Amino acid sequence: MTAQEKLALLKSNLQSLGHVMIAFSGGVDSTFLLKAAHDVLGNAVTAVTARSATFPEREFHEATDFIQKLGIKHLVVLSEELEINGFSDNPPNRCYLCKKELFSKIRKIADEQKIEHIADGSNLDDLKDYRPGRQALQELGIISPLRDAGLTKEDIRILSREMDLPTWNKPAFACLSSRFPYGEKITKEKLAMVDQAEQYLIDLGFNLVRVRCHGTLARIEVAIEARSKFFSQELMDQVYQEFKKIGFIFVCLDLKGYRTGSMNATLPQ
Template sequence: MKLQEKREVLRNYIKEMGSLAVAFSSGVDSTFLLKTAHEVLGDQVIAVTARSCSFPERELKEAIAFCEQEGIRHFIVDSEELDIEGFESNPKNRCYLCKHELFEKIALIAKEQGIKEIAEGSNLDDNGDYRPGLIAVAELNIKSPLRHAELTKEDIRELSKEMDLKTWDKQSFACLSSRFVYGETISREKLSMVDKAEQRLLDMGFYQVRVRIHGTIARIEVLPSQLERLVARREEFTEYFHELGFSYIAMDLDGYRMGSMNATLEETTVS
């Protein structure tokens, strides 16, 4: 389908729902979905954002500001992943545990507000990665309008630019728990280390950043085009990283890529 045809498929799909609660993270995908849903359904749309130690404060503030600007009813729900049994041990189905708990909480809010459907912002590109959270989406009958309309990340950025959404060129983001090697214990202390380390690099102007944590080793991913710049400016962040608690600081020569921690999974698990 052509891009504008995909947009119409999306709008018609949303219109058929009648009312919708959008799981809103203030990222590229969920912002586009929420904006489109609000255009189609008006005050029959609500946004729900999860507040937890794996969700940076800057993202929460952006979510609040966007809903205030657009006049969208916004609900913030405490969804502390570390309180979920088994989550802190970082099993391979970590994302499933988190999403299942979150969508159950969103369902309660939707019911209280008289909202019929719940939607999340995964796009067509997410079908090619290891995404256990999508199992929870299917089990709980959560809608995925962007995947339904076959919209890719590139499509969403292009349409977001047409709509004058500031997120059109925003860096991709995933919860901070995704920075941990599967099987390594997730703690509030280490989540804070990762959050602060990434914020320092973002403040330095690096566009797409991940600080993966391996014990007390920080493995930095930036876009390949920015690798030389990272090395050249290393003195501006290495001491700070050590102060945060990292013993060693490494640069990933492959650069940033989505879901790099999934490389540690067995092929049979990913397939």
């Protein structure tokens, strides 16, 4: 099936829902889903965005800017994951705890507004990775229209570009909690350090960035083709000094570069 045929199937499936509430983060997938839903359902679409310490402010503002341009009804859910029992201990099922808490809040809001269907932006490729949060979505009856239509990440980027969406080439993003090895305590202070460090690298011109936090050590992941930028001694000194101000003692570059879910490598196979 071509990307266009999958898009047609997606729109047909969305049309049958009547009214839908979409969990909208402002990322590539949820932006595409929201636009497709708005195209076929118009005002029968409501977007919901979470705001928390694990979600950078830059991402939140990008999401709200897009919503305002489309004129879609938008709700904001305050979600403080660190208050969830067990979450800050960073267990392997951390994403399950987070998704269960967040989507339970969204489900309550949807019920109050008599909206039966809640959708998230999971795509077909998400089935390939360790995603404990998927169990929480299933338990709460959350639907994944992109996945159900067989849309892959590549499909979504191609179609997003054709639809002139600003996110078509936006780097993948995961919540800041994913920057810590399982078992390492997550705190607001550590989340803020990671956020500041990543924002600094983004301001330097790095497009795809992860700062993985191993205690007082920052492990920098950048796009494979961007690794050679660190051959500059001046840049290395500059980044080290800035990271030291942020609170890291040691700073290193991951020689393999960015890859999705690199912390999952620590899980038993």
